[in-house]
Amino acid sequence: MKIYTKKQKKIAEKISSDAVISNWKNWKWQIKHSIRDISAFESLLAIELNSDKRKELEETLAKFPLSITPYYLSLIDSIDYMNDPIFKQSFPSPSELIISKHDMKDPLSEDKDSPTPGITHRYPDRVLFHISNVCSMYCRHCTRKRKVGDVDSIPEKEEVIKGIEYIKSNSDVRDVLLSGGDPFMLPDEYLDWILTELGNIPHVEVIRIGTRMPVVLPYRITDELVEVLKKHHPLWINTHFNHPREITASSKNALRKLADAGIPLGNQTVLLAGVNDCHRIMKKLIHKLVQNRVRPYYLYQCDLSEGLTHFRTPIGKGIEIMENLIGHTSGFAIPTYVIDAPGGGGKIPIMPNYLISWSTNKVILRNYEGVITTYKEPDSYEPIFCNRNCDDCHLQLKLDEAEEYRSVGIAKLLCDFDKTRSLVPENTERLDRRNE
Numbered sequence: 001m002k003i004y005t006k007k008q009k010k011i012a013e014k015i016s017s018d019a020v021i022s023n024w025k026n027w028k029w030q031i032k033h034s035i036r037d038i039s040a041f042e043s044l045l046a047i048e049l050n051s052d053k054r055k056e057l058e059e060t061l062a063k064f065p066l067s068i069t070p071y072y073l074s075l076i077d078s079i080d081y082m083n084d085p086i087f088k089q090s091f092p093s094p095s096e097l098i099i100s101k102h103d104m105k106d107p108l109s110e111d112k113d114s115p116t117p118g119i120t121h122r123y124p125d126r127v128l129f130h131i132s133n134v135c136s137m138y139c140r141h142c143t144r145k146r147k148v149g150d151v152d153s154i155p156e157k158e159e160v161i162k163g164i165e166y167i168k169s170n171s172d173v174r175d176v177l178l179s180g181g182d183p184f185m186l187p188d189e190y191l192d193w194i195l196t197e198l199g200n201i202p203h204v205e206v207i208r209i210g211t212r213m214p215v216v217l218p219y220r221i222t223d224e225l226v227e228v229l230k231k232h233h234p235l236w237i238n239t240h241f242n243h244p245r246e247i248t249a250s251s252k253n254a255l256r257k258l259a260d261a262g263i264p265l266g267n268q269t270v271l272l273a274g275v276n277d278c279h280r281i282m283k284k285l286i287h288k289l290v291q292n293r294v295r296p297y298y299l300y301q302c303d304l305s306e307g308l309t310h311f312r313t314p315i316g317k318g319i320e321i322m323e324n325l326i327g328h329t330s331g332f333a334i335p336t337y338v339i340d341a342p343g344g345g346g347k348i349p350i351m352p353n354y355l356i357s358w359s360t361n362k363v364i365l366r367n368y369e370g371v372i373t374t375y376k377e378p379d380s381y382e383p384i385f386c387n388r389n390c391d392d393c394h395l396q397l398k399l400d401e402a403e404e405y406r407s408v409g410i411a412k413l414l415c416d417f418d419k420t421r422s423l424v425p426e427n428t429e430r431l432d433r434r435n436e
């Protein structure tokens with residue numbers, strides 16, 4: 001496929017009289033000419049929606065606005081657009097107004113787990129840092145739909161400085177995940193400044209950026225941007241491809257530039273009804289990703305955010321997809337299927353069961369073909385009592401590298417040195433009776 005297709009040329013000419021390839025590939029031109037209303041959408045794709053449908057859509061847009069880059073729009077099949085995965089991810093649906101009683105504005109409690117605006121500190125050693133609340137396109141399945149188009153929530157520089165201060169003063173944080181919105185909506189110099197500030201914090205070991213630019217606006221990955229990013233290794237990038245059709249000549253080019261700059265690339269896919277809820281689509285997607293040096297990282301169960309009911313599948317669909325991947329294709333191409341726990345519990349991995357049974361010295365397992373097999377455990381294995389004093393241990397970890405000294409959660413129940421026997425929920429009826 002060519003970098004600039006005939007269809008893209010046609011769309012560019014309709015958008016503006018300055019339609020030339022160099023403008024089309026200019027990310028700022030793309031953002032300036034983003035499609036923000038239904039009439040423009042119809043005219044550019046030469047489609048016509050009936051008037052009842054339009055009225056419903058206007059109501060949806062009043063709540064959840066529309067924005068789509070000319071590039072991403074150009075990928076929509078204008079004949080069979082109703083079934084088009086790119087159309088479904090970018091064009092509003094009246095179903096977005098259906099709110100089920102389990103839906104929440106902020107299902108992951110990102111705002112509650114926020115010690116300072118912009119930071120979500122959920123896990124012991126890493127934080128999510130929202131540095132931008134704008135995107136080049138509004139994904140209809142956005143989990144942060146509550147913030148889309150909310151101009152008041154664009155973080156000011158002072159807010160970002162406070163976030164950096166928070167990270168500076170928390171020496172447990174070794175991994176910072178820049179997210180948004182899309183961090184690549186920010187100017188290169190500003191990103192350079194944030195990355196420099198974070199890089200100067202001695203306990204920050206890695207920085208990650210979550211961006212959908214390679215998918216929806218690949219021209220944002222300019223040589224200048226890549227030069228900036230290269231200065232800040234170790235830097236990891238996660239992007240967000242959901243369907244093999246999104247992997248185009250232009251997006252491949254963007255991925256190539258990032259990979260050539262030595263940036264490890266990952267991908268987070270959301271399982272979406274009518275878009276990619278099929279193991280053949282998913283397999284095609286992950287194969288195309290690894291061909292472009294992108295490691296599939298997570299497959300997300302769709303969150304319980306308001307306005308996403310029509311995108312959700314049963315968990316069984318995700319497990320079925322995983323069953324069709326594990327063993328059937330390269331291990332490194334397989335993402336981890338996760339549910340981000342409502343209420344802020346973090347990501348919980350799920351997959352089919354492979355462990356069938358267990359005795360004192362044998363484990364019964366099944367493989368992807370249905371072969372049932374046994375693994376004989378060692379007759380002698382001397383468990384070493386671990387008191388977290390690495391000086392006493394022969395595994396050769398120097399003490400100054402063994403900084404974490406406490407156990408958390410289930411790991412705490414497993415460890416030797418902590419006396420905790422059980423994790424008990426607060427306010428059980430039984431415990432309330434004891435207190436009476």
Ligand SMILES: *Cc1c(COP(=O)(O)O)cnc(C)c1O
Nearest residue numbers: 120121122123126127128177347
């Ligand atoms: C997903 C997420 C992370 C990173 O989790 P990993 O499993 O390390 O990728 C960190 N903080 C928050 C709040 C998250 O949602």
